[in-house]
Amino acid sequence: xxxxxxxxxxAWDNEENSVRKDRNERTFKVIAAxxxxxxxxxxGSGRWKPLGRPLIISQIYGGTKEFDTYLKDLGIEQxxxxxxxxxxxxxxxxxxxxxxxxxxxxxxxxxxxxxFAAFLGEVGSKYLVIRPMCSYWQTAPVTEEKIAAAAAxxxxxxxxxxxxxxxxxxxxDWFCAANDRRAIDKLMAExxxxxVGLCLNTGExxxxxxxxxxxxxxxxxxxGLLQFKDVRVxxxxxxxxxxxxxxxxxxxxxxGIDRWFWEMGRTECPGLVDFxxxxxxxxxxxxDGWIVVESDQSADPxxxxxxxxxxxxxxxxxxxxxxxx
Amino acid sequence: xxxxxxxxxxxxxxxxGLTSPDVRRSYMDLYLKQIAALGFSxxxxxxxxxxxxxxxxxxFIKFEEYLKDLGFEKxxxIFNAYIGDNKALLPHVRECHDAIFQDFEExxxxxxxxxxxxxxxxxxxxxxxxxxxxxxxxxxxxxxxNRVGEMTLTKYGIHLSMHHEFWCGLREIEAIRKFxxxxxxxxxxxxxxxxxxxxxxxxxxxxxxxLHERTWGFHLKxxxxxxxxxxxxxxxxxxMVPDVPRWFFExxxxxxxxxxxxxxxxxxxYDGWISVEHDKAEIGGGNFSECTGVSAWYIRNVLQKx
Numbered sequence: 001x002x003x004x005x006x007x008x009x010x011a012w013d014n015e016e017n018s019v020r021k022d023r024n025e026r027t028f029k030v031i032a033a034x035x036x037x038x039x040x041x042x043x044g045s046g047r048w049k050p051l052g053r054p055l056i057i058s059q060i061y062g063g064t065k066e067f068d069t070y071l072k073d074l075g076i077e078q079x080x081x082x083x084x085x086x087x088x089x090x091x092x093x094x095x096x097x098x099x100x101x102x103x104x105x106x107x108x109x110x111x112x113x114x115x116f117a118a119f120l121g122e123v124g125s126k127y128l129v130i131r132p133m134c135s136y137w138q139t140a141p142v143t144e145e146k147i148a149a150a151a152a153x154x155x156x157x158x159x160x161x162x163x164x165x166x167x168x169x170x171x172x173d174w175f176c177a178a179n180d181r182r183a184i185d186k187l188m189a190e191x192x193x194x195x196v197g198l199c200l201n202t203g204e205x206x207x208x209x210x211x212x213x214x215x216x217x218x219x220x221x222x223x224g225l226l227q228f229k230d231v232r233v234x235x236x237x238x239x240x241x242x243x244x245x246x247x248x249x250x251x252x253x254x255x256g257i258d259r260w261f262w263e264m265g266r267t268e269c270p271g272l273v274d275f276x277x278x279x280x281x282x283x284x285x286x287x288d289g290w291i292v293v294e295s296d297q298s299a300d301p302x303x304x305x306x307x308x309x310x311x312x313x314x315x316x317x318x319x320x321x322x323x324x325x
Numbered sequence: 326x327x328x329x330x331x332x333x334x335x336x337x338x339x340x341x342g343l344t345s346p347d348v349r350r351s352y353m354d355l356y357l358k359q360i361a362a363l364g365f366s367x368x369x370x371x372x373x374x375x376x377x378x379x380x381x382x383x384x385f386i387k388f389e390e391y392l393k394d395l396g397f398e399k400x401x402x403i404f405n406a407y408i409g410d411n412k413a414l415l416p417h418v419r420e421c422h423d424a425i426f427q428d429f430e431e432x433x434x435x436x437x438x439x440x441x442x443x444x445x446x447x448x449x450x451x452x453x454x455x456x457x458x459x460x461x462x463x464x465x466x467x468x469x470x471n472r473v474g475e476m477t478l479t480k481y482g483i484h485l486s487m488h489h490e491f492w493c494g495l496r497e498i499e500a501i502r503k504f505x506x507x508x509x510x511x512x513x514x515x516x517x518x519x520x521x522x523x524x525x526x527x528x529x530x531x532x533x534x535x536l537h538e539r540t541w542g543f544h545l546k547x548x549x550x551x552x553x554x555x556x557x558x559x560x561x562x563x564x565m566v567p568d569v570p571r572w573f574f575e576x577x578x579x580x581x582x583x584x585x586x587x588x589x590x591x592x593x594x595y596d597g598w599i600s601v602e603h604d605k606a607e608i609g610g611g612n613f614s615e616c617t618g619v620s621a622w623y624i625r626n627v628l629q630k631x
Contacts, residue, residue, distance in 0.1 A: 030618030033363055033625065075626065268351035300338060302614035306359035313362060314396065325329035325364040325624055 006038030032075030101146035121164030139177035151190035158195025169199035230271030265311035330367030367401025399440030406447035409454025449494030474512030486516035492562035514541035547579030
């Protein structure tokens with residue numbers, strides 16, 4: 001089995017480029033033309049995220065199956081996963097975010113996610129990607145009890161999603177309360193491997209100085225999905241601990257970093273992730289799932305798609321080479 | 326088997342705003358890898374960029390080697406046009422022919438050692454600089470291009486093909502027909518720009534059908550408007566026409582009947598270069614990466630299935 005390559009929609013993040021049906025269709029065509037056969041979507045709320053909820057997708061495309069068929073006609077064969085941040089505001093659910101480290105909120109999280117699991121099951125997707133804990137600044141101190149509670153939450157969610165053939169994958173990101181090995185290892189240890197796996201994002205780990213290759217080696221048998229993006233600097237000042245730390249993404253933090261995450265293989269300023277070595281590790285473990293390429297923070301998402309495609313075709317996976325036009 | 330090239334009009338964002346990528350090596354890398362990723366085999370360039378690329382990469386041959394490293398086959402075509410602002414280089418004026426001939430020969434010499442196989446040239450200056458377009462002027466044009474085409478092909482192995490902008494002196498169907506009757510089919514070829522002809526009210530599928538034995542390439546691009554009124558407007562009709570800020574769009578996004586063009590290609594067993602072009606796509610906030618991706622999608626999913 002060959003590795004399959006997909007692209008995340010998280011780079012298209014404003015009202016001009018991610019809302020209208022015709023604009024999204026151009027995005028799908030660019031992704032398909034670049035050879036990516038899958039997409040990853042982000043769960044969201046309301047008019048700002050038309051691809052963020054099953055109901056809105058049905059309103060636009062006529063239904064879940066209809067949307068899936070529409071994508072296949074464009075060359076997108078698989079919705080690979082849906083990304084979920086429990087801390088997000090949801091008008092539909094009348095919440096300003098939920099916290100998985102609070103046991104009292106587990107029931108609401110499980111209930112909120114059932115429609116997404118059903119959607120994923122209907123389109124043959126295997127994974128629901130989860131941000132396992134809220135932001136560090138919202139959660140600190142990150143105690144053993146909070147981590148254990150979050151693990152229990154995802155076991156419950158995993159049990160529910162398994163009814164739809166969907167597995168929960170924990171994705172550890174820069175601002176997440178679980179952004180060090182202690183928390184990651186505990187969450188992985190306390191979740192049921194049958195129900196909960198790992199989605200490993202190279203850039204999000206490298207930025208907090210976790211070696212993605214080392215983490216992959218440690219949990220290769222639990223990795224359901226890989227997300228590839230590069231990063232040029234780490235958060236060496238640990239600004240993720242500051243209140244409202246997410247604002248650093250745009251304001252650059254104390255060092256005024258204009259952009260944190262980058263395409264793979266930018267020659268003018270190589271990034272920190274060693275993708276060729278990462279691929280060797282992936283192949284050594286016989287990984288034959290999806291790798292989702294991300295370019296969030298790109299000023300020009302279509303350019304990022306095409307550039308990343310060249311890097312995959314020519315450096316990471318020459319077997320994936322597109323036929324000449 | 327047809328091969329696809331990309332006509333270099335690329336504009337990209339930089340810290341200084343929109344720029345052509347040929348100002349910096351890293352920008353070229355960012356740009357050309359995107360084109361290669363989509364499966365293009367050739368790159369078409371403007372003649373005035375030969376020296377620029379030679380400086381940037383060490384020589385024009387080294388520039389082509391760089392393209393090959395990225396996955397391209399070659400520099401496939403070189404575009405040239407004498408707009409009319411320089412009165413010493415007016416194709417319809419016989420006294421200018423020696424200078425134009427020399428200009429082409431210099432370009433041939435610069436391209437020696439590379440795979441360039443086509444010149445794509447505008448046959449006449451801007452309409453406003455050569456009107457009225459008389460038979461005498463068309464005969465002058467034919468004389469010039471016969472001479473240039475014989476030289477480029479017999480001495481350098483490069484075919485000369487004529488590309489008719491909607492605002493150039495040879496835009497109307499009868500003038501175009503006369504021109505090809507009065508030129509030597511051994512040396513002067515037709516390059517079919519789908520959108521330019523459509524704007525001028527000429528059906529590109531029908532014109533290709535008439536000239537298929539002399540067709541040496543296509544520019545695959547679309548348009549949403551026609552023009553029978555403003556093509557005389559100086560200094561640049563493409564930019565000056567009221568109410569039409571942008572003329573060119575990706576194939577399949579306008580009024581050109583591309584399936585009809587492809588059916589004709591199939592009927593005549595066309596076996597040459599097809600160049601994707603969307604000049605000035607940045608107008609109105611267009612994005613070259615997206616335009617090129619959408620074009621490639623349309624080629625693979627619609628046109629190549631005809």
